[in-house]
Amino acid sequence: MTKGEVLAKLNEIAQEVFEDDELILKENTVASDVDGWDSLTHLQLISDIEDEFKIKFLMGEIQGFANVGELVNTIINHVEGN
Numbered sequence: 001m002t003k004g005e006v007l008a009k010l011n012e013i014a015q016e017v018f019e020d021d022e023l024i025l026k027e028n029t030v031a032s033d034v035d036g037w038d039s040l041t042h043l044q045l046i047s048d049i050e051d052e053f054k055i056k057f058l059m060g061e062i063q064g065f066a067n068v069g070e071l072v073n074t075i076i077n078h079v080e081g082n
Contacts, residue, residue: 055075
């Protein structure tokens with residue numbers, strides 16, 4: 001799975017969670033760049049990502065993403081079993 005494929009799916013999920021069809025996440029996007037991205041929506045986003053990609057994040061991972069690019073890399077690592 002490529003970064004582009006993960007980012008595209010992540011954008012679909014984020015648009016649904018944040019109820020914003022115009023939202024486009026980039027690798028350098030941080031939570032403060034997105035209106036409404038707070039601790040509750042973060043948990044919803046993580047839950048939806050886990051469901052979509054059939055993965056389970058570790059607690060330290062959930063709290064430690066510096067930006068969307070790190071999230072994408074972590075998703076790829078989980079999907080590929082690394």
